[in-house]
Amino acid sequence: MTLRQTEHHHHHSRNYIRIFNLIILLQLVLGAVAWRESVAIRRLALVITAQRAALVSAHERIEHLQQDLSSATSNLPDTLRPDFTARQELAEHLSASLLRLAELDSILNAREIAAAKAQAATFHTLAVSPIDPASFNQAVRQTSATSSLWQAAALRADSDIQHQLITARRAFVWMQCALALAPFFILAAVGCIILLKRDVRLEARQRQRVEDELRLERGTLEARIVARTVELQSEVLERQRAEQLNRGRNHLLEMLAREEPATHIFSALVDIITRDRSRWCCALYIIRGAELHLEASSNLPASLLRNLHQLPTSIHEVPALQAHKPYILEDLTRARTPWTQLLYANGIQSLWSAPIFAPDGAPLGILTIYSLLRCTPSQLDLDLLESHAQMTAMVLERYRLQQELRRHAYHDNLTGLPNRLLGEERLASAIRRGRRAGSPVAILWIDLDKFKQTNDVHGHVAGDNILKEIAARLSRRFRDSDTIARMGGDEFMAVLEDITDRSAARKIAEQLIAELALPIPFGDLMLVTEASIGISLFPEDGDSADLLQRNADMAMYEAKFGHHGVRAFSPALDSILTERRDLEKAMIHALDHGGFALHYQPQYANDGRLSAFEALLRFPHPVMGMVSPARLIPIAEESQMIVALGTWVLREACNQSMRWQKAGLPEVLIAVNISAMQFARQDFAHHVAEILEETGLHPELLELELTESVMVKDFAESTRQLERLKRLGVSIAVDDFGTGYSSLNHLHRLPIDKLKIDRSFIQALSEPNGTLPIVESIIAMAHRMGMCVVAEGVETPRQMATLREKSCNILQGYLFSPPVEADRAALFLATGTNPRLTSAELTIPALPSHPATLTIPAPARS
Known part of the structure; x- marks a missing residue:
């Protein structure tokens, strides 16, 4: 029987018990009602009996009184009779009748009793005094009139008795009904008891069936619990072994992190494998040269250690290394080889070994587990061997890398x-x-x-x-x-x-x-x-x-x-350092008090037109004279002054360009060199925008020159920085192009407008095995990428002619002008040509058209 059926029977039994209890309760209630009604009936019967007796007595007394009154009345006509004695007796008799009538307090009310007593007193007075016939007659008439009230009271009492009789009959009917229903309630209760007994028997049988089923299920569950307990014990054992292995691996990793010697780590590794496995032995063999050498062992028999040199040591004789997979030998007696016989003679029954390889596939050694009992390794045993072989490979690779890193850290x-x-x-x-x-x-x-x-x-x-x-x-x-x-x-x-x-x-x-x-x-x-x-x-x-x-x-x-x-x-050389320190102090003072100056070197297009000015820093020292940037820049960079100095150069160049424009001179592109420290600032583009806004110079009239090394130092950040500058509208030029190491790999991805060929290439143009092929390649490459080419350091007409012939767009150098002050540079702007050269020197025959030649228009605002 199911639990649901058992609950259903329990529910029926509870209902029967409730019905039985209700029947008993109703029986008790009806018995109580019947008992109460019987008591009431008995009391009512006594009352009715008493009232009936009183009512009969009242009727009798009223009738006697009425008879007496009639008798007295019949004697009234003869009013003049002198028989006073008879009247007195009659008055006395009426008074007594009225007094007896007044005793009926259960029939008469208080007023009627008082009236009867008053009439009795009147007749008593008449009886004891001389009788006045008129008074006597008057009293008789009043009593006769009052007797009708007493008769009505008797009738009212009779009506009350009738009502009480009806009530008594009703009570009797209820009592009879209760007594009549009692057998039925008793039968219903007996039926409920019978049904309840039946359900109790059914429930007992069902409970027994349920207990039997539960006992069966309990036995089944206990069997399952026992089986699961065995499984859990096995799982716990495996988990404990796994946790021990994990702790062992963690211990190996900690030893590796502490950079303990590899021999210590390998000894701990083989000990971990044989821990809690008394029938296991473990050996780690590492390849040195082309042979295997025992690196670490655990639990190996002493006799085997003494004869270990007889085992094969060549990597070509090891099955695991040759097969590139684990080698399993469950029974050494089946393998008829000298080395297996040697192992068997020293107590080894089975073995399985895993090869150890480097990440590049080079063999490093083997890890072997020897069993003193003949057995087949489980998958867990093989996984254990494989994981520790991989751990060994990691340790060997780690130490190899450490040695290599140590060599790299201390060697070029x-x-x-x-x-x-x-x-x-x-x-x-x-x-x-x-x-x-x-x-x-x-x-x-x-x-x-x-x-x-x-x-x-x-x-x-x-x-x-x-x-x-x-x-x-x-x-x-x-x-x-x-x-x-x-x-x-x-x-x-x-x-x-x-x-x-x-x-x-x-x-x-x-x-x-x-x-x-x-x-x-x-x-x-x-x-x-x-x-x-x-x-x-x-x-x-x-x-x-x-x-x-x-x-x-x-x-x-x-x-x-x-x-x-x-x-x-010699100590005299120390003065050089002193001079350098003095120059640094003078530069700091000049930066704070406006002691620096800018000179401007013109750049000319290949058709002779003035294309741009390059602003170059100069320092007029009161003792050293004019100090060149070659001496200034290294000191500024080392003293962290380069950013402030570069900002001053950029602002002064923009201001000078605006001064020329306000003087009515043509607009011209102004080129400013930017240091690596300036360019590396995250807010450099914002700083340039502020200077342009402050000075009012149009962005298209400003060119920023950066070296190759600055751009490729952090290519991703340099690209973002250059894009921010290009969004401002300024031009970007690569200064000293060709002297870097990586710019050619990234050049096509940078937003560059010009390439400035380094002066070292220009100076070696005419030398044997010179730089002409390199210069040609730079010009052709730049033109194919849509860039303009500037040659700096042009000092001879031959260099100029060669560069024009190779379609170099812009020329700059001492052949045209050295860097000059702003006032002299204004003369170049006014004439558009170089005043130091004759027109014949600048008039060079036009070059034939070349598909890569770019036309450099004069700068103009958009």
Whole structure:
């Protein structure tokens, strides 16, 4: 029986019980009603009996009174009879009758009783006094009149008795009904009891059936619980093993993060595999050269460890490495090979191993699990082996990368020499050793002359070959105890210990100069490079690495600019640094008090028309004279003054252009050089817009020149910055084009209007193996991309003629004019030509039409 049926029977039983209770309640109510009515009937019967007796007595007394009155009345006509005694007796008898009538208080009301008593008193008075016939007769008449009221009271009493009899009959009927219904209620109650007993029996049988079903279901559920418990225990065991493995892996990762030795990590790895598996042994073999070597093991029998050298070590003899997948051998007795027999002889029954490969597919080793019992590995066991093989591969790859990163961190990728970081560390160590031993340490700071020009002319491959050859020559020249480091670019540093004196260091440097000057083959060319070397000596020239490097660098610059080849540091060179500091202070003062000036160098279109002016910074120093930007800009950049100085140049150039316009001179494009620090500012475009609005200069009359390196340093941000500037309406020019490393890869994606060919290419145009092919390529490339080409540094008519012939759009250089003050530049604007040249010098035959030639119109506002 289902639970729903059981609940249904319970519901019926509850209904029967409710009905039975209701019947009993009704029976009790009816019994109470019958009992109450029987009591009322008995009481009413007593009352009625008493009232009936009183009513009969009243009727009798009223009748007797009426008879007495009639008798008295019959005697009244003879009023003159002297029989007073008879009248007195009659009066006395009437008085007594009236008194008895007044006693009927259950029949008469108070007024009627009072009237009866008053009449009785009247007759009593007549009885005891001489009777006046008139008074007697009057009293008899009044009593006769009053008797009708007493008769009406008797009739009213009789009516009340009749009403009470009706009520009594009704009560009796209710009592009879209750007594008549009692058997039916008793039968209904008996029926309910019978039905209830039946339901109780049914419910008992159903309960028993339900209990049997529940007992069966409980047995089934207990069996399922037992089975599930076993499953859960198995799952918990597997989960515990998995958690142990995860903890083990995490421990390995922590060891890896702490950069513990690889041998420690591998020992922990094989221990994790055999943990809680007493019948397992584990061994990790790593490939060195072309052979396997045991790196770590756990639980291997001692006899097997002693005979391990008899196992195959060649990577070509290992099945797992050959198959590139896990190798499983469930029963070693089936494999008739010497190495399996060796394992079996040492207690090994089964094995499974996983190969270890690097990300590039190179084999690294194998991870093998040996079982002391013959068994077949489960999928979980294979997953365990595979995961730890992958962990081993990760550890090996991590340490390989760390070694490579360590080598990259301390060595130059191109030359293989120690880099600046390692060079400075070794210099500091050499100073400490020299201080303890009291021996000098020499520093040779080596810089390659004209390396940038060679790199630009012949390409980066040639430059890289030069650097590698120079590094090889330096390595061959110095001892193993000496340190040769590439400090960056084309600069090298040599640290020489156990040097005798300054003259010995100079002698070594001079020999090095001669060796570095030897030609370097590059394809069909023989490249020649020269070097400048600065020398500083510990402890004479400084007692710290920084001071010795600075002094050697200072001596090297003196050698480079003085064309001395080798120069040793002397205190006199310190005046150069002092002069530089004085210049920096003067620049700060000039920036605050308007001490800078702008000179303007004209740019001419290839038809001789004035195209633009380039604004160039000048500093008229009261002692040094006119200081060029070549000296100003490095100081400004190093002192963080370049942004403020560049802002002043931009604002002053725009103001000067507006002053020319207000003087009635033609509008002309003004070009301003922008430094890397200016361009890197997020608000640079907004700053340019503010200056244009402040000065009133039209954006189309402003050109911003940036170098290649500035644009490609952060290409994405540079593109966004240039687009913001182009939305203002200003022009963008690439200055010193061809001297960068990456601009050709990104040039077509930048919003550029002009390319300015670097002066180094223009100066080498006429040299053997010169730069003419490079210049031609730049012009053709720019024209195909719709850009204008400017050649700067034009100094000879031959260079001008060549550039015009190659369709260069704009020329700039000392051939036309050096940078001049604003007043002299105004003369160029007034004439539209260069006043220093004759018209014949500027009148060059027109070139034949060329599809790539661009016409540069005179600037005009849109």
